Amino acid sequence: MPGEIRLEELTKRFLDVVAVDGIDIDMPAGEFFTMLGPSGCGKTTTLRMIAGFERPTSGRIMLDGTDVAEVPPHKRNVNTVFQSYALFPHLDVAGNVAFGLKYQRCTKEERRQRVAEALDLVRLSGFEQRKSSQLSGGQQQRVALARALVLRPRVLLLDEPLGALDARLRKGLQVELKALQAELGITFVFVTHDQEEALTMSDRVAVMNGGRVEQAGSPREVYEEPQTEFVADFLGVSNLLSGQAVATEPGACALKIGDRVLRAARGDTSAAGDAKAMIRPERIAVEPHGVDGENRIPGLVERAVFLGNSFELHVRILGGDVLKAMVPNDGSPAMVEEGAAVTLYLPADGLRVLAPSAAANVPAAAEDVPAAAS
Amino acid sequence: MRSWFVNPWGRPRWLLLVTVLYILWSIVPVAIAIMFAFNNGRSRTTWQGFSTRWFTGATGSVLHDPALQGALKHTLFLAVICVAIATPLGVALALGLQRWRGPGAGTVNTVMLLPLVTPEIVMGVALLLLFLKVFPGIGVGTPAQAIGQVTFTVSYVVVIVRGRLVSVGREYEEAAADLGAPPHDQLVRVLLPLLAPAIIAAAAVVFALSIDDFVVTQYLSGDASTVTVPMLLYSTARAAPTPALNAIATVALGITLLTLAFAYLVYRRFAGGREAAVAAALEV
Secondary structure: OOOOEEEEEEEEEEOOEEEEEEEEEEEOOOOEEEEEOOOOOOHHHHHHHHHOOOOOOEEEEEEOOEEOOOOOHHHOOEEEEOOOOOOOOOOEHHHHHHHHHHHOOOOHHHHHHHHHHHHHHOOOOOOOOOEHHHOOHHHHHHHHHHHHHOOOOOEEEEEOOOOOOOHHHHHHHHHHHHHHHHHHOOEEEEEEOOHHHHHHHOOEEEEEEOOEEEEEEOHHHHHHOOOOHHHHHHOOOOEEEEEEEEEEEOOEEEEEEOOEEEEEOEEOOOOOEEEEEEEOHHHOEEEEOOOOOOOEEEEEEEEEEEOOOEEEEEEEEOOOOEEEEEEEOOOOHHHHOOOOEEEEEOOHHHOEEEOOOOOOOOHHHHOOOOHHHO | OHHHHOOOOOOOHHHHHHHHHHHHHHHHHHHHHHHHHOEOOOOOOOOOOEOOHHHHOOOOOOOOOHHHHHHHHHHHHHHHHHHHHHHHHHHHHHHHHHHOOOOOHHHHHHHHHHHHHOOHHHHHHHHHHHHHHHOOOOOOOHHHHHHHHHHHHHHHHHHHHHHHHHHHOOHHHHHHHHOOOOHHHHHHHHHHHHHHHHHHHHHHHHHHHHHHOOHHHHHOOOOHHHOOHHHHHHHHOOOOOOHHHHHHHHHHHHHHHHHHHHHHHHHHHHHOHHHHHHHHHHHO
């Protein structure tokens, strides 16, 4: 199946700013691939290089085995859905969708039929004569999709296409986009800073930071097995604990945090010395005060944030750190009161020792990259 | 009375008063000049009743006096030539300057704006010397007048079109390229249609500037056939003025106002609210 993209040591420098720093990414044909990261992480620049709007400083962009890095955008068999859609305001919907067909060999009748098909695909039949200013945001987005898909590209690039829509519409379109991709079998390369979007839609996610790929894998992999502090922090809420690895056993290690020793059975369990561990708030069990046993830490509820279906408790544990824990809103009020004494159970298989990062991979490190490189 | 003027919650009435006074001050002389174009007599100061004899009358009117007729025709001819040359040239320059990011781009930008701030008399003298000494083949006359007007009006085209270019951005061109359009098609199928309102507005401004221009056109004029309306107004104002002068001035003013109103409306209609600032600048 065509549509495979391989980026090899791809680098883009803007004057003295390195926006994309020698990344290697495999995007298998027919997959929904997402580049996720904060603004300035280089994801949009990478997408623009694949589209051909930016010329790589060095590296290769292999599209089905051919390096297209020096091919101008109008000769690449990839199409883009822009963040702001970029619908031509002087053309109606049909004119927009038919725009690119002029450059493909097809008869007038064929052209008309393909426009109708594309509009049908995005459920906009009957809107042919509308101007883009007469469409809602969601409809404009679908015209932009139809305009790109009508050309039957091998790869569809989407640059934060849902960013400008309100939350409800966004949820609907997430499902629709994913279904469309599955139906067409085209490779989708999707750029977003929204971790939830990335997790729900993608077959594969590359988490980017500071022009580099921090981690790539399936949504479950990057969420459940983050390899770096940055990935752990960027994907969802996570608790970070600093301590010392005091002993290792096969498949687990003992972490000394404050005056407690916790067993951690995930991640880099062979660590020694200063180590960091993370645990997702939903993996922490909140138990009544006084329960004792392995991997339990007493603490005080500092804040209880009501989220509707659950509470997010901020619990200050012995030793000073604040951990976040999720408690379902199932009618056990005692523990969700601020000031309540509780015991936190941090199961060993939810506690993940992080590999020490070579660089300080905190989101703030990417702030000096200009907005154009986001 | 005091509270009517000094009311912190009310409208700024002092400002309103000053504004109204200024508008009256600037409009009244023009209104009087227009009024006497319709005077039923030879006086330009004493009202003798309403008539249109200075526009369409059998003798000495705009319609039948050969000198007035010639001036009006030459003015319009120059304006059309000037629009036909300055508009495409200015659009090309605007596109080039916008895309040019190399060294020297800033300097060229400044140079492009120089004609907007250079005193016209300086430009007039300079162009006269140029056509007499450097390019004697051109000399003075209609071609020199046209070139002179293009020289300073092209800057206005550049400024107006660049404003629109900035607000349009590169995205539409990128979208066109993405859909397979080669550079020529990106320009013709996408960019030029998007720039159309600015181009039309710029053309109208050039037209109005050309009709109103006196200094450069005067300096570069040759024989009597190259006299324009402003030149005629200047030269005959001291000789034997009749209300026909007011009439031809009224015609010129009318053409200018109509052109600018047209430009403004086109711009508003097609460019939407985003370029309101540019549109407002056009009103001046």
